[in-house]
Amino acid sequence: MQFSKVSGKKNDHKVTLYALSTCVWCKLTKQFLNENNVEYEYIDVDLLDEADKRKIHEIIQDKSGSLSYPTTIIDEKIVINGFRKDKLKEALGL
Amino acid sequence: MTSIEEVRQRAEADAKTFGYYLTPQPELLQGFLEGLKTNEDRYGYPSCPCRLASGIFEYDRDIICPCDYRDPDIAQYGACYCRLYVNKQVYESQSLPEVPERRPVEKQARAYGTPAAAAKQAPAQGSQEKPVVKAEKAQSGVKKKLWYCKQCGYVVFREDPPYICPICKAKREMFAEIESTVEFNG
Numbered sequence: 001m002q003f004s005k006v007s008g009k010k011n012d013h014k015v016t017l018y019a020l021s022t023c024v025w026c027k028l029t030k031q032f033l034n035e036n037n038v039e040y041e042y043i044d045v046d047l048l049d050e051a052d053k054r055k056i057h058e059i060i061q062d063k064s065g066s067l068s069y070p071t072t073i074i075d076e077k078i079v080i081n082g083f084r085k086d087k088l089k090e091a092l093g094l
Numbered sequence: 095m096t097s098i099e100e101v102r103q104r105a106e107a108d109a110k111t112f113g114y115y116l117t118p119q120p121e122l123l124q125g126f127l128e129g130l131k132t133n134e135d136r137y138g139y140p141s142c143p144c145r146l147a148s149g150i151f152e153y154d155r156d157i158i159c160p161c162d163y164r165d166p167d168i169a170q171y172g173a174c175y176c177r178l179y180v181n182k183q184v185y186e187s188q189s190l191p192e193v194p195e196r197r198p199v200e201k202q203a204r205a206y207g208t209p210a211a212a213a214k215q216a217p218a219q220g221s222q223e224k225p226v227v228k229a230e231k232a233q234s235g236v237k238k239k240l241w242y243c244k245q246c247g248y249v250v251f252r253e254d255p256p257y258i259c260p261i262c263k264a265k266r267e268m269f270a271e272i273e274s275t276v277e278f279n280g
Contacts (some may be wrong), residue, residue, distance in 0.1 A: 020143070020145075020146060021132070022128075022129035022130075022132045022133055022143040022144075023129060023143055023144045024122055024125035024126055024129060024143065024144070024176075025144065025176075027125065036249070045146055046146055046147070050207035051207060053146075053205070053206045053207045054206050055204070056209035056214070057203065057206035057207070066195070067195075067199070067202045067203070067206075067217070068145075068195045069144060069146065082192065
């Protein structure tokens with residue numbers, strides 16, 4: 001299972017984005033992180049095979065229980081469902 | 095292969111029929127239409143671009159756009175989960191509401207590598223000899239029933255009754271299961 005890494009100057013948080021390649025709100029989240037120069041890793045879950053989807057299911061359920069996209073997990077503890085600029089800004093100190 | 099323009103026309107026609115509008119922001123709209131086209135090319139049906147599909151029709155039936163959750167979501171929040179479809183008030187205000195996921199967690203979970211999905215990837219030998227209906231049932235394990243609207247008589251053969259009757263707009267509570275029995279005499 002390969003996460004895509006996007007490097008950025010703002011790398012003081014570990015940011016993981018669970019996304020769908022077809023989802024507009026996921027694209028906007030990526031765009032927002034890019035614009036703010038945030039370092040993050042992401043995975044497009046709809047492009048994975050069955051075994052990896054099952055792993056993602058376990059990871060996300062473990063953390064939040066919600067299976068919606070985009071889901072952004074910051075420092076393994078803050079879970080943000082949906083494209084929420086306000087919450088992302090607060091959590092990342094932007 | 096479906097073109098973006100066909101997807102757009104279908105969505106516009108459907109919005110018109112139900113008295114809805116498509117999202118007022120052009121770049122968002124374009125993104126939704128592209129997502130729907132990608133899913134239609136990939137799965138053979140335009141499943142919701144904002145949700146993970148399983149690729150098995152019976153599992154994804156409720157999230158094929160327009161999804162089962164659109165009408166109750168627009169009634170409650172003014173927009174569907176994706177915010178592709180909105181009501182007049184949201185369209186005019188240009189301010190999109192947050193819409194929580196209404197789809198039950200059990201149905202969401204079906205998209206994440208279920209035994210049925212694995213079975214689909216490696217079909218048993220000789221399975222092509224089985225009748226189509228049986229194969230479909232065995233593959234997805236979804237049990238479909240006949241439901242009728244007590245208000246207008248609309249009948250639907252699905253896993254669950256609609257949230258809102260598409261004919262008379264009655265609520266889900268107005269639907270009852272039709273229990274059919276076969277009697278053998280003599």
